[in-house]
Amino acid sequence: MLTLLRDLRRLRRSVALPAPGRGRSLAVRHVDAGSCNGCEHELTLASSPYYDLQRFGLGIVASPRHADVLLVTGPVTTRMREPLLTAYAAMPEPRLVAALGDCALGCGVLGSPQELVGAVDTLLPVDLRIPGCPPRPDEIAAALLELVDAARA
């Protein structure tokens, strides 16, 4: 098991991200508002050994009550509209919203208009846009790190 953990430590040194230790952190709550699961798979790997977002103080938390950032994926389906708004309302202020992936940004969305509400910014004030279909884990990591810097300023 020790070799295993050593291997994992080596992996994350192979990705060019700035060194941790900025002294700030953000708690992120993810909401899937109708994605194809691509953004979720990439977000999951952003926490994997290659990227290890936690070392920058970026953690995924279990409840919007604990969250600074609402990270939303998908074109916002009619059936996810209420749960999304409820999650946002449950967050303490100040709160930020990040739209992850092209669907959440409203570009190139496939689907029936009657099943979709529209881009995340038609419902909530969006502070960070992360384009891509889906964005790669390092792109997600880099964008969220910008948000840490902005929160610090």
Place this chain on the structure above:
Amino acid sequence: MTPHSAASYRAVVEDALAAGWRFAGLHATAQGALVRAALVDAGGRLRLESVLVDQNVSVPTIVDLAPSAGWDEREAHDLFGVRFAGHEPMRPLVDHDLELSRWTVPVRGHDAYQVAVGPIHAGVIESGHFRFHLVGDRILHLDARLFYKHRGLERAAEQSTLERGAAYVGRACAACAVANGLAYAHACEEALGLRPPPELMRVRTILLELERAWSHLNDLAAVCAGVGFAAGNNRFAALTERLRRLNADLTGHRFLFGIVRVGGSALELDSTAVRSAAATVASVRAEAASAWRELSFNGSVVDRLPGVGVVDAEDAVRLGTVGPAARAGGLREDARAGDPRLAYAGFETVVPDQPAGDVEARTTQRVLELRQSLDVLETLLDGPVRATPAQRTGVEAPIGAARVESARGATLCVVERSGDLLERVRLRTGSYANWPSVAFAAADNLLPDFPLINKSFELCYACADR
């Protein structure tokens, strides 16, 4: 294909099932004019039996003959207004009824209570709602309400060209983009009378196994997460990342989006790229084997797996379970074996030594299938790739149907066309087929084991909801 009358439709389906055909899917055609049931035989042959939807006569249900038709009939009811005589109660599936009693099974009695989970889950998980009926920690029954992610992709694809339709099907699910795309391409090619030449079959098989390999590694990571074993989770997540990077190196996209096309493939690889891919596959194979060996000696993991969330072979037949979940119960069925449109010569379906149908068997099955996928890749990655387009050899038809084995199980696609335009496309994925099995497997287990049971199936919500 002449539609049956309401009376003879049921008899035809009943006779087919008695003769060994199995239910493979059911859908309403455009504007709900017809209902078509798809049946498959042991050799993977498909046939469609249709019935005219009449304003005055309800379509007879087949849910008592094939319980796996339950979701399909509910979907046809919710999206196309088709009424099925004898399907009682007709619970909403795609429609979200706020009245709890209309979509849950009534469970009453001393100490029985409910736990509601979702649609937003605690981790990075897709949206869906689970309502557990419990006594203490023991699950009596689970009602799953999905379709929070219903985007109306099938309806949106109507009236687009067959070529453009691939975009809708491909975006149904990132984890099954190749499997769904191939099921669609094969169905279209069936309708167009096209046959893939051997080189196209080889490219498509490589793509399908690249997708399966990362998917199975991701599933093994998820099972580790399900028992709270972070080191194992990280190990398999790192391997998943390596294969996603390989996908990007080979095709320019980590999820292989947009590579599968109707009638051909745009992928070209020179021998250097193929050699380097084969080397990556070999190294992932070695690392995955060593990670699995470490895992299988870790008591805190292996003690959690046996006897949990059982779906045995008999259950699997009744529930219409497909893919690794069915094979883990001992059902030796894999749509890859004998698929005439893909390069699976000599492929043999594997099942675990002890096909108990529990979480342990499903986990072992993934390991076996991962090995098999990497074997297929190493065999096929033996030279440069340049596919020639499919050739017209057969007759054209207004309907085409095909089944492709995704990482979660057989995925059926039915395409109905008018010239080059899509009249209707139905995608019935392995996830769609298996969700009822997850609910079945959960019953009689402990609530804290549900995440593990769920992850051992590792189904997509996006694939089911569309």
